[in-house]
Amino acid sequence: MKAVGIILAGGNSNRMQELSSKRAVAAMPIVGSFRSIDFALSNMSNSHVQTVAVLTQYSARSLNEHLSSSKWWDFGRKQGGLYVFNPTVTADNSWWYRGTADAMYQNIDFLKKRHEPYVIICSGDCIYKMDYNKVLDYHIEKKADVTIVCKDMECGEDVDRFGVIRMDEESRILDFEEKPMITESNTISTGIYVVRRRQLIEMLERSAVEGRYDFVTDILIRYKNIKRMYGYKMTEYWSNIATVESYFQTNMDFLNPDVRKYFFRETPAIYSRVDDLPPAKYNPGSEVRNSLISSGCIINSKVEDSILFKKVFVGKNCVIKNSIILNDVYIGDNTHIENCIVESRGTLNANSYYKGEDGIKIVSEKNHRYVL
Amino acid sequence: MIAMLLAGGQGSRLGVLTESVAKPAVSFGGKYRIIDFPLSNCINSGIDTVGVLTQYQPLRLNTHIGIGIPWDLDRNYGGVTVLPPYEKSTSSEWYTGTANAIYQNLVYMEQYSPKYVLILSGDHIYKMDYEVMLDFHKENKADVTIATMPVPLEEAKRFGIVIADEDKKINDFEEKPENPRSNLASMGIYIFNFKVLKQALIAMKDQSNCDFGKHIIPYCHGKGKRLFAYEYNGYWKDVGTLGSYWEANMELIDLIPEFNLYEEYWKIYTKCDIIEPQYLAPEAVVERSIIGEGAEIYGEVYNCVIGAGVTIGRGTIVRDSIIMKGATIGNNVTIDRAIIAEHCVISDNVTMGVGEEVPNKYNESIYGFGLVVVGEESHIPAYISVGKNTAISGFTTRDDYPDGVLPSGEVIIKAGDAE
Numbered sequence: 001m002k003a004v005g006i007i008l009a010g011g012n013s014n015r016m017q018e019l020s021s022k023r024a025v026a027a028m029p030i031v032g033s034f035r036s037i038d039f040a041l042s043n044m045s046n047s048h049v050q051t052v053a054v055l056t057q058y059s060a061r062s063l064n065e066h067l068s069s070s071k072w073w074d075f076g077r078k079q080g081g082l083y084v085f086n087p088t089v090t091a092d093n094s095w096w097y098r099g100t101a102d103a104m105y106q107n108i109d110f111l112k113k114r115h116e117p118y119v120i121i122c123s124g125d126c127i128y129k130m131d132y133n134k135v136l137d138y139h140i141e142k143k144a145d146v147t148i149v150c151k152d153m154e155c156g157e158d159v160d161r162f163g164v165i166r167m168d169e170e171s172r173i174l175d176f177e178e179k180p181m182i183t184e185s186n187t188i189s190t191g192i193y194v195v196r197r198r199q200l201i202e203m204l205e206r207s208a209v210e211g212r213y214d215f216v217t218d219i220l221i222r223y224k225n226i227k228r229m230y231g232y233k234m235t236e237y238w239s240n241i242a243t244v245e246s247y248f249q250t251n252m253d254f255l256n257p258d259v260r261k262y263f264f265r266e267t268p269a270i271y272s273r274v275d276d277l278p279p280a281k282y283n284p285g286s287e288v289r290n291s292l293i294s295s296g297c298i299i300n301s302k303v304e305d306s307i308l309f310k311k312v313f314v315g316k317n318c319v320i321k322n323s324i325i326l327n328d329v330y331i332g333d334n335t336h337i338e339n340c341i342v343e344s345r346g347t348l349n350a351n352s353y354y355k356g357e358d359g360i361k362i363v364s365e366k367n368h369r370y371v372l
Numbered sequence: 373m374i375a376m377l378l379a380g381g382q383g384s385r386l387g388v389l390t391e392s393v394a395k396p397a398v399s400f401g402g403k404y405r406i407i408d409f410p411l412s413n414c415i416n417s418g419i420d421t422v423g424v425l426t427q428y429q430p431l432r433l434n435t436h437i438g439i440g441i442p443w444d445l446d447r448n449y450g451g452v453t454v455l456p457p458y459e460k461s462t463s464s465e466w467y468t469g470t471a472n473a474i475y476q477n478l479v480y481m482e483q484y485s486p487k488y489v490l491i492l493s494g495d496h497i498y499k500m501d502y503e504v505m506l507d508f509h510k511e512n513k514a515d516v517t518i519a520t521m522p523v524p525l526e527e528a529k530r531f532g533i534v535i536a537d538e539d540k541k542i543n544d545f546e547e548k549p550e551n552p553r554s555n556l557a558s559m560g561i562y563i564f565n566f567k568v569l570k571q572a573l574i575a576m577k578d579q580s581n582c583d584f585g586k587h588i589i590p591y592c593h594g595k596g597k598r599l600f601a602y603e604y605n606g607y608w609k610d611v612g613t614l615g616s617y618w619e620a621n622m623e624l625i626d627l628i629p630e631f632n633l634y635e636e637y638w639k640i641y642t643k644c645d646i647i648e649p650q651y652l653a654p655e656a657v658v659e660r661s662i663i664g665e666g667a668e669i670y671g672e673v674y675n676c677v678i679g680a681g682v683t684i685g686r687g688t689i690v691r692d693s694i695i696m697k698g699a700t701i702g703n704n705v706t707i708d709r710a711i712i713a714e715h716c717v718i719s720d721n722v723t724m725g726v727g728e729e730v731p732n733k734y735n736e737s738i739y740g741f742g743l744v745v746v747g748e749e750s751h752i753p754a755y756i757s758v759g760k761n762t763a764i765s766g767f768t769t770r771d772d773y774p775d776g777v778l779p780s781g782e783v784i785i786k787a788g789d790a791e
Contacts, residue, residue: 032649278633279402279662292649
């Protein structure tokens with residue numbers, strides 16, 4: 001592979017509300033048995049990218065734990081492998097990562113030491129499958145300086161939380177605005193970029209001198225008129241999970257058989273850390289409809305249009321509707337949960353009632369759990 | 373202490389299930405394989421050097437074990453090693469018996485210069501701390517310790533029986549006795565002082581079909597070695613027959629199973645290549661079952677153990693059955709009391725497990741218990757009706773079923789390579 005990978009996973013998102021209070025968005029559990037970053041990592045691995053750096057900063061404990069061994073994504077190699085870069089204090093720098101460009105700049109030695117001619121940059125909070133080789137081939141064919149993978153959003157989707165792109169017929173980028181209030185275009189940047197490695201080093205060093213730290217506003221947007229920037233349109237499934245609504249919707253998308261087939265039954269596969277849980281168990285009284293259930297769950301009652309993550313216990317006479325129950329949650333008897341996201345490792349007392357009235361309610365209950 | 377795990381047996385009493393895989397590699401409990409239990413016991417007991425002796429159909433076993441990652445047995449020193457029979461300059465022979473297999477791998481054991489060797493077999497379902505057994509062995513200054521389990525006297529005649537005194541010192545043995553003098557059954561798990569084992573193996577090397585229970589243990593006893601019986605009282609299940617295999621699976625779906633896989637303590641590890649959650653469709657009904665990862669259930673499932681990646685079609689009803697990894701069950705199928713092995717395809721509108729119970733004509737002692745057994749990667753065409761005590765293996769077509777029926781007690785085994 002002619003490229004090294006960088007996954008930006010340091011971000012926090014206010015729009016994730018309480019869900020991001022204990023973990024970076026990239027570490028967010030998703031679709032029952034995965035973490036958000038698994039998709040970027042699996043794509044890297046399946047595209048035969050040998051060396052991948054993950055840049056973390058915000059609340060990285062959960063993420064570091066997930067990445068504690070790189071073998072699950074096939075990165076346990078002598079050549080290359082998975083590098084996790086947390087911010088560190090060095091002789092000439094004691095800053096946190098002040099932005100995405102700064103995060104890469106602070107690890108510029110990593111980039112300088114590699115021999116691969118290209119760099120693939122992506123973020124850890126998007127759910128998609130992609131062969132980065134196709135983007136790289138396109139990048140080379142267009143003789144581009146930077147290639148940005150972009151996607152046409154449906155009308156009504158919140159285009160205003162992304163970078164919006166306008167291209168000419170040749171796919172050369174004419175305009176790039178970050179999170180505009182009003183926009184004509186519905187083509188957005190997916191946050192996946194291909195850059196020549198030396199070009200990237202040069203741009204990062206120059207920005208650092210100028211005291212500019214953000215990759216999008218301070219590099220891509222400023223350079224858009226002097227560098228050859230091209231857009232590569234992807235048409236397959238892609239979703240960013242950095243708001244509560246989109247996180248909820250992305251999970252629910254997997255109730256659609258076509259989405260599951262695309263991700264799970266077609267090669268290549270998505271990998272994740274394995275944690276040896278027994279098969280899900282359905283006891284008398286369980287009535288599960290249109291739901292995804294992960295391993296380690298024990299179910300004694302009604303579950304509808306919901307996603308149960310790993311190791312969820314559902315007591316008797318409960319009703320769970322249109323909800324997401326994250327890992328290791330204990331739900332006591334006679335509990336009603338509707339339109340909710342239940343935060344992981346929670347314990348819900350028996351006879352409780354939770355309902356999201358307008359929108360999704362986030363439930364985080366830390367009651368005492370009695371374990372027999 | 374190092375462990376030697378005997379995993380070369382065919383397990384012929386499992387019939388078509390072990391046609392193309394060794395018994396230790398047969399699926400169990402939705403996502404596991406039988407060998408996961410002794411391997412997990414090893415690592416949970418702190419044994420990180422395990423030799424796995426393979427012989428019969430080792431491919432699945434080799435792929436499953438790999439370098440031992442799922443059990444954390446990928447070690448710089450030790451770890452798991454697969455030991456198939458090999459050619460030697462003076463002689464070349466298969467493993468002719470359990471002890472012979474160990475004898476042929478003396479060199480493997482010697483490179484670790486172990487003080488104790490644990491001999492295990494890869495065909496039992498149990499959780500056991502071998503370290504406790506080793507403590508017992510050391511405490512008694514034993515040369516050989518045999519793990520035993522109290523069984524009901526009437527069943528004792530199916531086992532090798534050990535007769536021990538109050539201090540658990542073994543005085544005598546009986547192999548499948550008519551009138552057992554004790555109810556302590558040998559579990560086929562032994563701890564040897566390596567020196568004693570080595571000496572016995574060399575002394576008995578010319579014994580044909582050299583077996584632990586039949587030859588090595590009596591030899592050690594005859595030489596006046598200190599033999600002790602370690603009593604184990606937990607769950608232990610021999611899944612040697614289709615009936616006991618089916619039963620052991622079904623016990624897992626009890627409300628609080630006697631053999632509980634859901635405890636944090638003493639986890640069982642396995643290699644799983646399917647990790648995504650399972651899906652239950654709006655029309656699905658699942659009751660009293662366990663279901664593995666990535667399964668897609670559109671029909672009705674009662675009292676079943678369903679493996680990973682299984683698809684069960686619309687209008688299909690499955691009861692009291694075991695369906696292994698990757699099998700596809702079509703629409704409007706009815707299945708009762710069946711064991712369906714990995715990657716089978718059951719087409720639409722098939723009915724299985726109907727009619728009277730008739731003893732199996734091919735081999736009554738294997739195919740019984742009212743079960744329908746379908747071997748790996750078999751294919752059953754649409755609109756077929758299959759009776760009880762039957763077995764099917766291979767890619768079958770409509771021509772194999774006169775009038776679209778396989779009557780109770782019949783067997784179809786299509787050998788050879790599928791095209």
